[in-house]
Amino acid sequence: MSAVAVIVTVLLAAAGGLTLTRIIRGPSILDRAVATDVLLAVIVAAIATEAAYSRDATALPVLVVLAVLGFVGSVSVARFAARRNDTSTSATSDGSRR
Amino acid sequence: MSLDVAVDVAASICLIAGALLSLAAGIALVRFPDLLTRMHAAAKPQVLGLLLVLVGCALRLRTGVDITTLVLVGAFSLATAPVAAHMVGRAAYPHEDIRTDLLVTDELAAHLDRVAEEREHSAAA
Amino acid sequence: MRSDPPTQPTDPARPPLSRTARRRNQVVAVTALVAVWVLLWGTLSWANIIGGLVVAAVLLAVFPLPPVTFAGRVRPLPLLRFWLHFLRDLVVASAQVAWLAVRVGPTPRSAIIAARLRVNTDLNLTLTAEALSLLPGSLILEADRRTGTLYIHVLGVTSRDEVERFRRGVLELEARIIEAIGSPEELRRVRETPADREGVPA
Numbered sequence: 001m002s003a004v005a006v007i008v009t010v011l012l013a014a015a016g017g018l019t020l021t022r023i024i025r026g027p028s029i030l031d032r033a034v035a036t037d038v039l040l041a042v043i044v045a046a047i048a049t050e051a052a053y054s055r056d057a058t059a060l061p062v063l064v065v066l067a068v069l070g071f072v073g074s075v076s077v078a079r080f081a082a083r084r085n086d087t088s089t090s091a092t093s094d095g096s097r098r
Numbered sequence: 099m100s101l102d103v104a105v106d107v108a109a110s111i112c113l114i115a116g117a118l119l120s121l122a123a124g125i126a127l128v129r130f131p132d133l134l135t136r137m138h139a140a141a142k143p144q145v146l147g148l149l150l151v152l153v154g155c156a157l158r159l160r161t162g163v164d165i166t167t168l169v170l171v172g173a174f175s176l177a178t179a180p181v182a183a184h185m186v187g188r189a190a191y192p193h194e195d196i197r198t199d200l201l202v203t204d205e206l207a208a209h210l211d212r213v214a215e216e217r218e219h220s221a222a223a
Numbered sequence: 224m225r226s227d228p229p230t231q232p233t234d235p236a237r238p239p240l241s242r243t244a245r246r247r248n249q250v251v252a253v254t255a256l257v258a259v260w261v262l263l264w265g266t267l268s269w270a271n272i273i274g275g276l277v278v279a280a281v282l283l284a285v286f287p288l289p290p291v292t293f294a295g296r297v298r299p300l301p302l303l304r305f306w307l308h309f310l311r312d313l314v315v316a317s318a319q320v321a322w323l324a325v326r327v328g329p330t331p332r333s334a335i336i337a338a339r340l341r342v343n344t345d346l347n348l349t350l351t352a353e354a355l356s357l358l359p360g361s362l363i364l365e366a367d368r369r370t371g372t373l374y375i376h377v378l379g380v381t382s383r384d385e386v387e388r389f390r391r392g393v394l395e396l397e398a399r400i401i402e403a404i405g406s407p408e409e410l411r412r413v414r415e416t417p418a419d420r421e422g423v424p425a
Contacts, residue, residue, distance in 0.1 A: 004110040011117035015143075018124030022136070030190050031133055034140045037182065038127060041143040042120050044171075045151045049113055052158035060167045064263070067171045071178035078185035119317060126324030134362060135333060138320055138378040141359040146317040163265035170262045180356035180363070187364045187376065203386055205337035206364055206374040 005053045012049070016042045033077040040070040105157050112154030119147035133190050137183060144179045148172065252288060253279045301402040308399060312358055320359040323379050334380040335364065338393040341416055342401055342409045343371030350404075351397050361389075 019042060022035040044066050047059050119142050126139030152168045159165065191206065253276070260275030261267055323331045340351060345368070352363045352373055365374040377389050401413045 001106060001110065004113060008113050008117040011114070011121045015117070015120040015124035018121075018128050022127040028133065028190075030186055031136065033186060034133065034137050035127055038120075038123050038140045038143060041123075041140075041148060044148060045116055045120055045143065048151045048155040048168075049117070052109060052113060052155040055158060057159055057161070057164040057167070060164055060171075063171045064167060064174065067174040068178070071174075071182050074182040075185050078182070078189040082185075082189035119321060122321035122324050126320065129324060131330050134364075134376045135331065135378055137362055138359050138376075139324060141357070141362070142317050142320055145357050145359070146313050166262040166265045170259065173259075176357060180353045183356050184352070184363050184366075187362055191364050201332070201334055203383070204335045206335045209337065209365070209367065209372075209374065 001053060005049065008049050009046075012042050012046050028081075029077060030081050033074045033081075037070055037074050040066060040073075105160075109154040109157035112150045112157065116143070116147045116150035116154065119143050119150070123147070134187065137187060141179070141183065144175065148175055248288070249283065252283060256282060296406075297404055298402065301399070302404070305399045305403045309354060309357075316358045316360045319379060331379050332381055333376060333378045334386055334389075336375050336377055336386055336390060336393075337372055338375060338390050339370060339372045340397050341394070341413055342397065342405065344409070347371075347397065347400060347405070347409070348373070350400050351393070354396060354400070355393065 016039060019035050019039045023032050023039065026032055044063055047063055047066075051057060051059050123139045123143045126142075127136050130136045130139055149172060152172050156165050156168050159168075256279035257272060257275035260278055261271050264271045340347060348366060348368065348371055352366055355361045355373070355375060356363045360378045362376040362378075363373060364376050366372070367374070373393070375389075375393065377386075380386055380389065398413045401409050405413070
């Protein structure tokens with residue numbers, strides 16, 4: 001089981017690193033929101049793997065909170081970006097798309 | 099091979115597959131050309147990857163209380179991920195940099211043009 | 224582009240709910256909320272169930288849900304078939320997107336496709352959109368409630384043929400959902416218009 005833990009850790013660390021480069025490079029705020037969502041998924045996988053490795057369920061409530069919070073985060077960023085776009089462009093079609 | 103070992107092996111396979119999907123999503127995030135294609139990459143660890151990791155975790159923990167919590171995590175994620183994706187996609191579509199040269203067809207642009215036309219029409223009347 | 228579909232755009236059916244339908248919606252919502260509450264605590268006890276009932280009552284009073292018209296009934300076997308098919312699609316699509324990410328070659332092309340559903344109810348539109356956006360490789364950009372049309376961004380499409388094939392796939396997914404939970408009338412409409420004849424935007 002510890003070999004599995006090492007493999008999963010390496011894979012998740014690489015995934016997290018690649019995701020971080022996308023968060024840093026952007027270019028738009030929505031790109032960063034999507035990448036942050038993926039980073040959150042990687043973190044959830046890491047916590048769940050830790051719980052599976054040590055057979056210890058202490059961290060499981062954290063997963064429930066993360067599953068809900070990630071959603072709130074990216075929805076609010078999307079709303080913010082949509083409203084900013086509405087005011088900055090002439091908004092030909094957006095009024096009817098709400 | 100006892101049942102215990104078999105279940106542990108299954109759990110390991112699930113965990114590694116989930117981690118591989120996360121890695122593929124990371125690679126895709128860096129390599130894909132625009133926001134919408136990157137969102138496809140994001141859906142992968144959020145749905146199948148997450149389910150695999152949760153199944154792996156449940157196979158290791160094997161107690162009722164923990165499994166109910168894991169079921170809840172899965173249900174919440176599956177219910178909320180499409181909403182978030184739809185909000186982001188909708189905020190992105192006409193404004194952000196979409197590589198239209200890579201699109202085979204764009205049937206939404208025609209729809210938005212039609213909606214704008216109808217609005218102008220009703221405003222003029 | 225092909226010719227217009229035979230049916231005119233119609234508003235989703237939204238008849239005023241009868242008292243029994245509203246009561247049934249409330250019972251379903253309370254049951255679901257209590258189930259979540261009990262799962263959160265992890266143990267089935269009277270204290271948890273009563274606490275869950277109190278929380279559910281407060282939630283429903285403070286955040287009332289928009290009415291959902293559910294005219295059909297649940298058919299277990301087609302529902303199981305839908306889930307199995309969905310899981311298979313999930314695995315296949317994840318593998319495809321992962322392969323697109325790691326392969327060496329040109330940047331993948333994509334398409335934005337309009338798929339017009341045959342049954343234009345809020346529930347069907349929502350469920351089909353949910354299922355589609357859970358699958359990697361397809362992403363809902365816009366849903367037109369008036370005509371019941373979904374605008375879907377699809378990854379890894381290279382030709383018009385594949386566009387049409389994907390549109391058929393969406394309608395087959397819709398048919399599986401209707402088979403599982405649709406009303407007899409909706410089921411008849413889906414069976415009358417096979418997937419290869421519909422789905423072109425008006």
